[in-house]
Amino acid sequence: MIMLTLGSLFILSTAVAMLRKPDVYLRINITTKTATLGLGLILLSSAIYFWDYSVTTRVIAIILFIFLTAPIGGHMLMRSAYLTKTKKWEGMKVDDLEGQYDPKTKKLYSEKRNTGFAPETTEKD
Amino acid sequence: MIKSLFLSNILLALVWVFATGTLTQENFLFGFLIAFGILWLITINRTEIKYFSFVPKILWFFLFVLSKIIAANLQTVKESLYKKDDLSPAIIKVPLAAKSDLEITFLANLICLTPGTMVLDVSDDKKAMYVHSLHCEDRDTFIKEIKTEFEQRLLDLMR
Numbered sequence: 001m002i003m004l005t006l007g008s009l010f011i012l013s014t015a016v017a018m019l020r021k022p023d024v025y026l027r028i029n030i031t032t033k034t035a036t037l038g039l040g041l042i043l044l045s046s047a048i049y050f051w052d053y054s055v056t057t058r059v060i061a062i063i064l065f066i067f068l069t070a071p072i073g074g075h076m077l078m079r080s081a082y083l084t085k086t087k088k089w090e091g092m093k094v095d096d097l098e099g100q101y102d103p104k105t106k107k108l109y110s111e112k113r114n115t116g117f118a119p120e121t122t123e124k125d
Numbered sequence: 126m127i128k129s130l131f132l133s134n135i136l137l138a139l140v141w142v143f144a145t146g147t148l149t150q151e152n153f154l155f156g157f158l159i160a161f162g163i164l165w166l167i168t169i170n171r172t173e174i175k176y177f178s179f180v181p182k183i184l185w186f187f188l189f190v191l192s193k194i195i196a197a198n199l200q201t202v203k204e205s206l207y208k209k210d211d212l213s214p215a216i217i218k219v220p221l222a223a224k225s226d227l228e229i230t231f232l233a234n235l236i237c238l239t240p241g242t243m244v245l246d247v248s249d250d251k252k253a254m255y256v257h258s259l260h261c262e263d264r265d266t267f268i269k270e271i272k273t274e275f276e277q278r279l280l281d282l283m284r
Contacts, residue, residue, distance in 0.1 A: 010198055017205035025257055026214055029243040030201055036238060037198040071237030071244075078257065079246050094215035094264060097245060097255045108248045108255075 003048070007041030010034045023089035024081045032074030039066055085119040130176040134160045179282075186282060190235065197240040204241075204259065215261040216245060219254045219268050222276055228283055229254075235275050242271070 014034040021027045040063050047059040082097065083106060098118040100109050134157065141156030142148055161180065171177055223229050229251060233244040241259035248254070261267050 010202065013202040013205045017201060020205060022212075023214075025216075025243075025245075026212070026259065029214075029241070029257055029259060030204060032237060032243065033194075033197045033240075034201045037194055067238065068234065071234045074237060075233065075244050075246075078243060082245060089214065091212060092214045092216070094217060094261065096218035097216045100248075100255075108246055109250075 001045070003041045003045035007038045007045065010038035010041065014038065022091065024086045025078060025088060025092075028074050028078045028081070032070050036066055036070050039063075082119065088119050127176045127179060130164060130174070134164055136160075137163060182282060186278060189278070190238070193239045197238060200240045213260055213262065214258065215264075216255055216257050217261060217264055217267055219256050219271055221247075221252060221254050222272070223280060224251070226251075228280065231283070232276060232279055235279065236271065239275070 011034060014031050017030045017034075018027050021030065043059045043063055047056045050056075083101070088095070095118070101107070101117040102109070103117045137160030138153055138156035141159055142153055145152060145156075165171065165177055168174060168177070221229065221232075223232050229247060233247065233254070236242050236244050236256060243257045245255040245257045256271070258267065
């Protein structure tokens with residue numbers, strides 16, 4: 001019961017953060033984190049409720065796969081957001097990724113380059 | 126060496142399960158612990174063999190990751206109530222010491238699950254990683270934190 005409530009509270013906080021954050025990158029950053037623990041707690045509470053061997057093993061497997069895959073999903077979303085030049089918030093101070101992608105081949109360089117590939121910032125409101 | 130010791134550990138645990146006659150996961154875990162103790166006792170030069178420091182280390186590492194995940198979630202709850210002005214997001218280039226694909230994958234997963242950071246991309250020559258962070262006051266301390274806290278620990282385990 002307590003775990004279920006806590007888990008759903010975590011997910012609620014994600015939803016609130018989703019509405020309040022100014023740009024895509026921040027939203028992705030926040031949603032990937034809370035989803036893991038929120039879902040984990042809800043699944044664990046179901047395992048405790050049923051208290052059954054087969055349910056518990058399935059819950060463990062699901063949690064393991066969520067922990068493995070959620071970061072990958074977030075990373076791919078963020079990368080594609082950057083590649084399609086989604087606007088970034090003007091509060092972003094440092095951006096090392098600016099000008100590091102090759103505009104044509106989308107190759108990413110590790111040494112300092114200036115290819116001029118960067119998303120624009122949003123206007124001040 | 127690690128593999129053969131691990132196999133004999135499992136074998137001894139199975140022997141324990143058969144000897145006691147109750148096939149449950151708790152009994153298997155208990156047998157595993159006992160077998161680990163026995164192997165530790167009968168090995169002559171313990172400090173040279175990595176297996177005995179590896180098992181406690183990996184358990185410790187799991188606890189560490191779990192605590193980080195919980196911290197990340199509590200921070201997110203706090204984060205969702207912040208005003209916009211308190212944020213200072215940044216994308217920072219972190220040079221990589223990890224070489225193989227597996228190491229980089231684990232490191233990236235680890236970074237994604239910890240407070241306020243998210244991997245954006247890994248460069249094609251695998252020398253640097255671009256990390257998006259919610260709060261970043263100073264670039265050097267940030268890089269140092271990731272290096273010592275995650276990369277060092279992970280590479281200690283995997284090599």
